[in-house]
Amino acid sequence: MEKPKVATASLAGCFGCHMSVLDIDERILKLVELIRFDKSPINDIKEFTGRCLVGLIEGGCCNDENVHVLRNFREHCDILISLGDCAVNGGVPAMRNGIPLRECLEEAYLNGPTVYNPKKIIPNDKEIPLCLDKVYPCHHVVKIDYFLPGCPPSADTIWETLVALLNNKPLDLPYELIKYD
Amino acid sequence: MGQTIKFTIDGTEVNGRPGQTIMEAADEAGVYIPRLCYLKELTPHGSCRVCTVIVNGRPQTACTQPIADGMTVENNTPELLEHRKNLVDMLFVEGNHFCMFCEKSGNCELQAMAYRLGILAPKYPFMFPTCEVDASHPDIFIDRNRCILCGRCVQASKDLDGKHVFDFVGRGVHKKIAVDAEAKLVDTDADVRDKAAEVCPVGAILKKHIGFSVPIGKRLYDQKPIGSEIEEKKMTKVKS
Numbered sequence: 001m002e003k004p005k006v007a008t009a010s011l012a013g014c015f016g017c018h019m020s021v022l023d024i025d026e027r028i029l030k031l032v033e034l035i036r037f038d039k040s041p042i043n044d045i046k047e048f049t050g051r052c053l054v055g056l057i058e059g060g061c062c063n064d065e066n067v068h069v070l071r072n073f074r075e076h077c078d079i080l081i082s083l084g085d086c087a088v089n090g091g092v093p094a095m096r097n098g099i100p101l102r103e104c105l106e107e108a109y110l111n112g113p114t115v116y117n118p119k120k121i122i123p124n125d126k127e128i129p130l131c132l133d134k135v136y137p138c139h140h141v142v143k144i145d146y147f148l149p150g151c152p153p154s155a156d157t158i159w160e161t162l163v164a165l166l167n168n169k170p171l172d173l174p175y176e177l178i179k180y181d
Numbered sequence: 182m183g184q185t186i187k188f189t190i191d192g193t194e195v196n197g198r199p200g201q202t203i204m205e206a207a208d209e210a211g212v213y214i215p216r217l218c219y220l221k222e223l224t225p226h227g228s229c230r231v232c233t234v235i236v237n238g239r240p241q242t243a244c245t246q247p248i249a250d251g252m253t254v255e256n257n258t259p260e261l262l263e264h265r266k267n268l269v270d271m272l273f274v275e276g277n278h279f280c281m282f283c284e285k286s287g288n289c290e291l292q293a294m295a296y297r298l299g300i301l302a303p304k305y306p307f308m309f310p311t312c313e314v315d316a317s318h319p320d321i322f323i324d325r326n327r328c329i330l331c332g333r334c335v336q337a338s339k340d341l342d343g344k345h346v347f348d349f350v351g352r353g354v355h356k357k358i359a360v361d362a363e364a365k366l367v368d369t370d371a372d373v374r375d376k377a378a379e380v381c382p383v384g385a386i387l388k389k390h391i392g393f394s395v396p397i398g399k400r401l402y403d404q405k406p407i408g409s410e411i412e413e414k415k416m417t418k419v420k421s
Binding site: 082085088089090091092094095097098134137139140146147148149151173175176178179180181 | 273277278279280281282283286287292295296297299300301302303306307309310311312326397403404405406
């Protein structure tokens with residue numbers, strides 16, 4: 001039987017959650033016996049090769065490209081997991097949610113104390129993903145099946161979750177593995 | 182005054198004294214009833230509703246309801262657990278609770294309650310309200326993003342410090358904590374030694390200069406759920 005596939009993506013995140021995936025240490029050898037990584041920054045596969053059992057999403061949605069990738073994951077994955085606080089609640093990027101988008105862009109490109117921008121251009125090329133008005137948690141955009149909070153979720157949390165899902169067991173995390181920081 | 186009042190919590194007999202509330206008698210008996218706004222030193226006012234229990238078939242806040250002989254109290258039922266989860270969920274989405282950069286993380290009662298209830302993510306959509314931060318005072322700051330409107334600081338300032346630094350203004354979703362000054366906290370008589378500066382269950386009112394002083398793993402709720410200290414009382418009682 002073909003091994004089930006796991007895909008991962010980092011949206012508006014810092015890649016810390018992906019680092020935490022790698023932090024399962026030598027258990028990654030066991031993991032690759034159990035699964036095959038599909039589209040993921042870990043192996044640099046850019047497109048889905050087929051249907052995946054699990055999709056791990058790090059980060060929320062801060063631009064239209066994030067939304068596109070997230071919807072693509074929802075289409076290709078049986079189980080979609082919000083991995084980490086940014087996917088769950090927007091996290092650090094969502095700090096901008098209380099500030100109007102224009103003000104954010106002006107601070108970043110015009111008014112910030114270290115900005116050098118003599119032409120006063122706020123990048124607006126159509127090749128650049130368009131910023132959303134706010135940063136949205138993943139479940140505000142598509143249906144999410146499981147949530148793993150944490151900044152990042154610990155390697156043990158990720159490991160326990162994947163093992164439970166791959167063995168068709170219910171996900172029942174112990175107290176020490178549910179943390180929001 | 183040696184009179185004992187006998188009642189049950191989830192079928193277990195509990196002995197209390199006249200004048201006690203359900204919460205006080207339960208705490209003494211080693212039965213933890215989840216709570217957020219209640220603090221032993223303050224007059225209970227039942228505002229957070231997390232301590233809601235079913236008393237003789239009716240919902241009551243355990244922190245305000247006096248005990249009576251023969252009363253039956255339900256505390257740990259699936260329905261009440263769901264009710265508490267809903268309340269905590271709502272508190273999380275109504276504010277901006279970003280634990281990853283909050284100094285209170287690990288020692289926060291709201292976070293600890295969510296851990297205890299096993300909440301992985303709130304079920305309601307986030308509101309991302311815009312809230313003011315007041316960092317004007319040299320030793321204390323107010324971050325209203327994290328405020329759950331429990332009223333502890335209001336009461337502590339009035340009843341324990343003999344001041345009136347904090348109070349509520351506005352109603353409904355506009356309700357927020359305000360300071361007794363034209364503008365900022367620095368213009369009040371707030372002092373870092375005030376009880377009001379240390380009763381906040383979340384990271385809304387914090388003392389400056391001491392953030393992140395306790396390492397991860399050694400903070401209040403890193404290893405044991407909130408309420409363990411009360412439940413452990415019961416265990417030692419049983420042992421002795």
